[in-house]
Amino acid sequence: MNCVNHPETPSDARCTGCQEPFCQDCLVEINGEKYCGSCKVMAVDSQAPVNLDQEETIPNKQAGEALIMAIIGIFCFGFILGPIAIYKASKAKKEMDEDPRQSGRGKATAAQVIGCIIILLNVISILSVVAGV
Structure with missing residues (x-):
């Protein structure tokens, strides 16, 4: 299998978010999981701390x-x-x-x-x- 972004490069792993194959240059590791550029935003947002002091509307x-x-x-x-x-x-x-x-x-x-x-x-x-x- 080749990288989705670089068809000439073999993939190293699949993105945890979308499960597409990517090469090492296209993946970023967040909390031990590997994510592509699109899915890393989702991973970072899910790691954001919840503000318990925030008042409800x-x-x-x-x-x-x-x-x-x-x-x-x-x-x-x-x-x-x-x-x-x-x-x-x-x-x-x-x-x-x-x-x-x-x-x-x-x-x-x-x-x-x-x-x-x-x-x-x-x-x-x-x-x-x-x-x-």
């Missing part, structure tokens, strides 16, 4: 509620739920800025975007009714 309830309201607002009562979703999402973002342990910024942003789209669509529909289209 807390999901922000208002961000989830805002997203649910925005999604429901797409189908019904958008003229009411859209602005409420935007307000709740803004409030959730302020809470997350104050407490970095809280997560849900993506939900809050999605709720704001959907809420704005809902309001825009409602304004367009009202203008089209008024214009008689």
Whole structure:
């Protein structure tokens, strides 16, 4: 068997991660195991110490509620739920800025975007009714 990276060179061993054959120049030893260039990152990451002092994230309830309201607002009562979703999402973002342990910024942003789209669509529909289209 020849090295995957150097087809003209016979392989010395297989990578512990992917089991592909490699020559001595292509393998690196980590904790007694041999890894190729791609798999060594996996081996090093698995050896990283776990930080037990790291605090867990807390999901922000208002961000989830805002997203649910925005999604429901797409189908019904958008003229009411859209602005409420935007307000709740803004409030959730302020809470997350104050407490970095809280997560849900993506939900809050999605709720704001959907809420704005809902309001825009409602304004367009009202203008089209008024214009008689």
